[in-house]
Amino acid sequence: MASPGPGLHDSSNDNPRTNLESSPESSRSNNNAVLESSNSPTALIRNESNSPPTPAPSIFKRAWGKLGINGTVAALVFKGALAPLIATAIYQSKSVADVYLNFGYLIIVVSILAVTILPRGKFMMNMSISVLLTCVAMAMVLLGQYAGIKARQHTTPVGASPNIALGYNSSASTVNAIFLMINLFGINALRAARPAFSIPAVGYNIFVLLGFTYGPQMTTVASSLKFSKELFYSFLTGQAIGTGVSLLVFPISSRKVFFGEAAGFLQSSRGLLKAQIEFVKALEYSQMECAPHPNTRLAPGDEPETDHVRDNQPEESENRQLYNQRAASLKSSSSALLALGGKLRDDVVFAKREIAFGHFQSKHIHEMHRLFMNILKPIMGFSTITDISERLNYRFCTDTEWTEESDSHGLAQTQDSEEGGESESVEWRELIRPLHASLVPFVQVLDDSILHILILLKFVPNPNRAKSKSKNPTDSAGREGASFNQDIEKAGGINPGDIGFGDYLNKTIDRYRAERTENLKTWAAERGLSSIFRNSQERAHLPPNPDEGMQSRHEVSREKRFSERLHLIFYMEFLMYSVSKAILAVVRCAESKVTDGTLKKRRFIFPSLETVTKLVKGLIHGEDSNPGIDKAGSMGADVQTVSLGHSLQAPKDPEHLPPKNSWQAFGDRLRVIPKFFGSGPAKFGARVTIASMSIGIMAFLHQTHSFFIRQRVVWGIVIICLGMNPTTGSAVFTLVTNLGTTVLATVAAFINWYIVGQKTAGIIVFLFVFLMIYFYFLVKFPRFLVAIASGAITHVLIVGYELQVRVEGRKAATATGQVFYEIYLLAPYRLLAVAGGVIVAYIFTIFPVPITEGSVLRRGVGNSLFLLANYVSSTTSTVDHRLQDKEGDMNLRSSPGRKLEKLRRDLLQKQLALQNSMRGNLSFMDWGFNFGGEFPKEIYTSIIDEVQNIVNHLAIINFASETFIAVRKESPSPVWLSEFAKSRPETSIEAHKAASLLILLSASIKNGKPLPPYLDVPSDTHLSKQIHGDKADIITFENLNEPGFRALAVIKLAQSCVADSLTRIVEPVRELVGEVDFSYHIIDSNEQVTLATR
Incomplete structure (x- = not known):
């Protein structure tokens, strides 16, 4: 059997795990990601041929496939x-x-x-x-x-009898x-x-x-x-x-696992790019059909308010169904790729620590991982496109100006509205169809580029050149591109795997960007559009004009919708362009490793001293310490003194001022001791100790000591330590699964012993078979780790002890005070001991104070909102600093931009970990006992989903703002960026209202206190509301091809989605904790009826 190492590519397990859980699951499922291309309808490696149909697999193969x-x-x-x-x-x-x-x-x-x-x-x-x-x-x-x-x-006493002594x-x-x-x-x-x-x-x-x-x-x-x-x-x-x-x-090796996951990541990226093309094609009709928003919670019996287009034709319904299918496929592909990215982050650490004999050194693996993460950043934005599209569609279908006017006017106005809607549909298709036509050949080139990377890094074999030369001409026509001139002569006959393919990709990217720019400029000129923001922000903060007629207001609403849709086009193009540039960087890196001889010979590779030091610090401090960040913040003499904000300094202590002398500093260190004993880990350790000693006390009492030893009660305590859980829901889950697997293991031990007539050789062989069954379930279902471990240990304790007695004899076996039992008595005793440990572990999880999933989830949501407030604030500061070029020298560890970058990265990692933890608590919610009213699981789920949406959009904002840094390094620096930065004032209070709101929501939900009255939800106009008037020419279509210009629309659209999600968070939190409101309203029965029927 060949080594399975190279096949470990995928990761389908994105839950928080111990090292045991992550590795076997990833090792198993990584193999599936690499094979995904051959199983999907669109093969990722283009090797289609007119081959005869393959015969049906045998029953044995089908059974193995199902398992x-x-x-x-x-x-x-x-x-x-x-x-x-x-x-x-x-x-x-x-x-x-x-x-x-x-x-x-x-x-x-x-x-x-x-x-x-x-x-x-x-x-x-x-x-x-x-x-x-x-x-x-x-x-x-x-x-x-x-x-x-x-x-x-x-x-x-001296001279005591032997019985006493x-x-x-x-x-x-x-x-x-x-x-x-x-x-x-x-x-x-x-x-x-x-x-x-x-x-x-x-x-x-x-x-x-x-x-x-x-x-x-x-x-x-x-x-x-x-x-x-x-x-x-x-x-x-x-x-x-x-x-x-x-x-x-x-x-x-961990290096093989990392390279396998890297290959799976690249293959999944190919699939995601093609899923994006299919979604763009389905997007053509999505903006013209109305459906209830997926996150809208309706009361029983209520009807969605967006039924003014209920007379859609069957064709439109089919289009909507196709759109939903393509959107689900895109979300699924994005989620799988993000999970693989998480696995890469986890495993690159171990890959760099290994001693190995291979091609790539630790610095090469670090560089490859960095480049892969640069691909992952814009691809993360693909997962938000479906959500943004749904939000724009929801706004279109709930446009009050459009619907109210349609309801309040006669047939002529309605006909005009229908004609306007048809006109909008045509214009939207004229906007989206050229994008799809350009993406098809462009994505094919990106697909070939990723194949080129896989070949150069030896992740896949190089296809036969003879086959590539005799390939169907229509196959290469896809790469040539129908919408921009890329003939094979210009490519010089370069195929994936040939050095120089990076130059061909670079030229293709430039041609694609130039063509899309001209296409959009032509489209805007035909419709008289000049500004990329048009009237959507120019009019948003102005009061409505009552003198405007219906047609004028229709026009304003129409312009606003097209401005938003145009931003969606910019959003997709920016992400696709960023992905292409990131892929180009990986292509350059792979080609450089071929040309500099890295891949020509193998060598012994040892981890650097810095890596080993980082490992030791991580084990001691419980975090992946980063020696590249100087926490002291010392700056050179030639650098200006920078005053850091509170969030970039050590956290404040409301009960203690900073120490002023060495004695106070020593006292600060002493306070770590009571802080530890009040921490969550110490409380958990105390619970486990008390639960263990509730049984273990028998080993130290005169009346029960011999019973404890004879009946092997110690293994019940082992199960307590193994299966103790911090919350009641997971404790019930562990109780049920541990008891079930222990009973099954006892039955299996009987079968193991008696099926071979109690012959030692047969017992050992069948023990091996049963152990393989345990490990099969461990590999396939790592969620049941503790239960499977309990079953395997029970089985081994029964069979292993009986085999041990056969070898050493009963006299030696009973020398420690244990009583020998035949297996038909030993097995039930072992079962009782283990079952007792499981039950005691559960009892001390709910006693004396049960820690329910609900209470943990509530605190988790509060902490998540607080982390989100910090992330929002740091993102706002980051965008302002990058626009104003105030980040300083990013090569300096103590520069403000470097510190802010580390803070954002830490906040994001904590937020993602907390998200996984909260979703884990939600999965265990149904296992816990709930006394009283029902737990509002749907409300908490909606809050968690919106928090995740905000995090995704903020990550895109941070990524898009990196463009401002890159374009400033160009010579000459773009004029539009300097003018745009000058046109905006310094960060205002309005910019940080979102963070203030989130902190209020966090405090209310953590403490269970009502919200303050009249909460002000911030709008999404922070970026562009000050740039109209004299500076409006900065954001015209004339600058569309300028470096970094499209990032403005990306940031604006993402900000709009953040503001929208904030609005959706406030109401559920208000529903959970209430609001400070001492007003009262007298409503008579007639009015109630009126309200109820309205």
Whole structure:
């Protein structure tokens, strides 16, 4: 079987995960992204031919296809089950069993916890932490048992009988219990605070639980050392077996995973570009049909108000259906690509840390990732196009000036309106059809360019040149382009994979931009349009003129709608142009790696010292520390002093002023201790400790100590530590799934033991089969990680212990106080112990104070709105600074622009993580018990969706404003940008009203307090309302081809969507928390009837 490494391309799991969850899922699904091109109707690699139809697959292949089993999944399943198989097999040797004695079965458990299916970079980090924690656990157990032995010696009378001297001792038990509580609290608090410790913490919990629950039995230092050594060797052996399997059997390096995901990212980009073409084609009719807005919540029995075009023809309904289908396809493609981008961000860190033998060094991988993210930024905007189109359509269908006038005038006016609507439809099609005609050949060139990148980077093989030369002429005609002259002679016969293809792409981009500019100028000149904003903002802030007639107001409404639609065209063209430039940069990079010899030979590659330092800092501080940012903010002597805003400084403490001397500074550091004990991770650690000791106390009491040891109750505590959850909904989910998998694992253990007539060889073979089944579900359904781990551990504890007794004999097996049971008794006892642990974990999740998904979600929404307020404010400042050229030297770590950039990036990452967390809470909402009224899940979902929309639009604004920096570096600098920057005043209060509103909403929803009355929702006129009049010539179509000019329309349209989403957030929040309002209204029954029927 071939190595599965190169096939790990896709990522369909975008939920917050531990390292275990992300890797197998990504390893499995990455293979699908690369194969997507061959399965889709439009092949991404153009290899269509008149081949005979393929025969129908066999039943076996169809079954494997339904199970989702391919080469990669099979290899991962085999690899995951191999380590515990080896551990089980070697223990059947008497010489091996004599080393580990009663803890041989732990080798199997630890080999499972090694998670050998992880890519090499993640595995080595996980294993390094595991070995380190194992050593720490060994030291802690030795220290605790030594202290317990000394406590026993000091409290035992001289000359005491052996029953007293060697029996139960309360002092020794107390000391071991205290050490156990301290260790459980520390490791579980660390697990909650540092996700990288999630898997290693399970092994640490098992080690200290076994060490300290057996600790009261230790009467001498020698017996303690012997016991601890057996336990320690068992853990290290299991980890060594896991390491060998991970590195030698189907080795999967993090670099291969990254390159596979990079190939999947590029292939998905090709598919998304083609989905964009199909959407633009369907967009031709979408703006003329009205439908309820997807985010509009209607009361039961209410009808949408946009029914004035209900007499659409069947053809229009079919067009609308086609539009919805293409929009859904575009959203799906965008979501998949964004998920892949998230996986690239996660895995590039591990790819740069690996020691490898290959072509690309860490700096090359870093550069490739940066270029891929530059492609992802404008592509993120594709996911917003459907939303923007729906918003414009909704505004058209709810235009009060249009609908009210149509309802209040006679038949002649209605006929005029219909004629006007038909005219608008024709003009819109005249605007959108040339765009589609230009995009078809242009996207084909971009598709070939991405194929060119894949070939040069050796992600796909280079097609046979003979085939490419004999290709159907119509196939190359697509690349030549019908709407702009690109014949094959001008391309010089260059094909994907040939050096120099980048020059051809660059010329194509320039021709496409020039043609689209002339097309739009001609279209605007025919209709007498001069300004790209027209009257949409010129009239928006003016009071309505009562002297205007209906026709004039119709004209104003029409101009406003066409201004918005024109902005949509600019928006799509800007994003497509930005994508093409980003692809061109990747093409240049790939060609440079070929010409400079990087891809000619392999070499040993080691991580840089900076990368290793960053890794250690990230583990300690719990964040991916960036040494490229100087937090001290020191600036050179030749640089002006910059006064930073509060958000760019250390956060304020309302109870303490900044320290003025060294003693106060020392006191500030001491306050970290109570702050830690009041933090969420510490509270979670305390809950786990209390839950564990509710059962573990039996190990330290005279009446129950022997029962605890005999019946192996310790494994119930292990399940508590493994399955404890912070919220009630996820706790119910864990309770149900853990109990279910534990029962199934017990049944499987019986089958495993008896189906082969209790023969050792057959038992081991079937154990391997069952372990593969567990790992199959782990690879396919990582959401059930804890449940699958509980089932696998239960199975191994039952079968592994019985096999262990066969090797070492009953006398040795019962030396530690455990009672031997046949499997038909042992299995139920194991099941009861594990089930008891699951139930206790659930009890202490809801006791003494249940932490519901609803309360967590409410606080999460409040935090999300506060982060959004900061992101809005930082984006507003960024646009102003870039327009005014006040960012400073971005090469300086302490420049204002550099600090603002880091702040925006941190805010965006926190917001995206919080979004994933809130959606996870929503998914568990149905599992929790809800007493009282129903939880308003739909309202919270609508708020979260609108927050996500705002984040997407703000990201586009930040990306579009980068154009201003780039064009200023050109020589000469564009005149229009300088004039435009001068025409705008400094940042006003109006610009930050959105941030103020979001902070108010955040405080209200977090504290459950009503909103203040008469909230002022800001408008979207901040960018352009001051540039009319004398400076109106700045934004004319004459400057349309100027660098960065289209970015104005992109920012304006995105700002409009942000303001629209803000309006949609206010009302749901008001519905949740209410409003400060002491007014009252007396409404008689007649008026109620009137209102109800209106």
